[in-house]
Amino acid sequence: MKSMVSTAELLEKVRALVRPERLEHILRVAALAREIAERNGLEGDRAYLAGLLHDAARDLEEEELLRLAPPENEVEAAHPLSLHGRAARALAQAWGVEDPEVLEAVEGHVYGVSPSNPIGMALYVADVSEPGRGVNAEIRGLALAGRLREAYAQAVRNKVAYLQGKGVPLHPRTLAVYHSL
Template sequence: MKNKVSIASLEEKVKALVRPERFAHILRVAELAREIARNNGLDPERAYLAALLHDAARDLPEEELLRLAPPKNEVERAHPLALHGRAARVLARDWGVKDEEVLEAVEGHVFGVDPQNGIGMALYVADVSEPGRGVNGEIRELALAGRLLEAYRRAVRNKVEYLQKKGIPVHPRTLEVYEEL
């Protein structure tokens, strides 16, 4: 389902909620997600929309994250910042976004999405590999070369291995996606 909300109005809503550096990151991710989508036969404007919304709740106070997205497991209770994807989904829905694939992408950019959600994979890869981060350039290049599923597999694997190496608990949804891939 196409959205009837204007991108410009959503940009203003997001910009009002995040720090300038975060908004710059969001715009880099949005442009990259658009390009990844285009190079993989997906709708570039839906990918841009998902990326524009993905970190809308990232700079909210912890109490607000908990209100918008009550924790569902111990990892989320211990790390409320992990709720920002689900909280951003709530905001996006409240702002009039109805596209379920886009909403799932927004929520799933933190823990991973079902590989059937191409928009979600494009967003996940764009978020972890946008040039401002200075890492994961090889993942970005794979996605831009039309090899999105391969790029997504690497991105999820890298995240799980990184968290395990640091002794940080891996979210159950991330482990599900990791096993699925």
């Protein structure tokens, strides 16, 4: 499904909301998501769009995140930054993006997505493994080798272990995805 607004217009909307360093990350994620998608037989343009939008709300003030994506559980209430995926989805919809798989990918890049959403899996893997982060090269390698589901499962396992190690409570959606894999 095509967006009602051009990618160039969306890029400018995102650019207006984020710091330059965040935009660089966003562009690396979008490019990697496209490459991962294409190497796994998916539509690269849809993955690129999801990547372009995924952190659109990441630099917003806490009050704006809460307005765009009111907390749905205790984890979100205690950690408003975790709302940035849902807030980015709200922005994308307001900007005319209608593709449900892309919108779910944008929202789910924080918590995880159902394995039935391969665009979401490509975005999730791209976000955690883009070269600018300096981590998870093995996950990126799996995804680029056409082993997206395996890469995604490893990325979710790593995130759960990291959060547990930090003593951060797991979001119910992250737990659900973790158990589904």
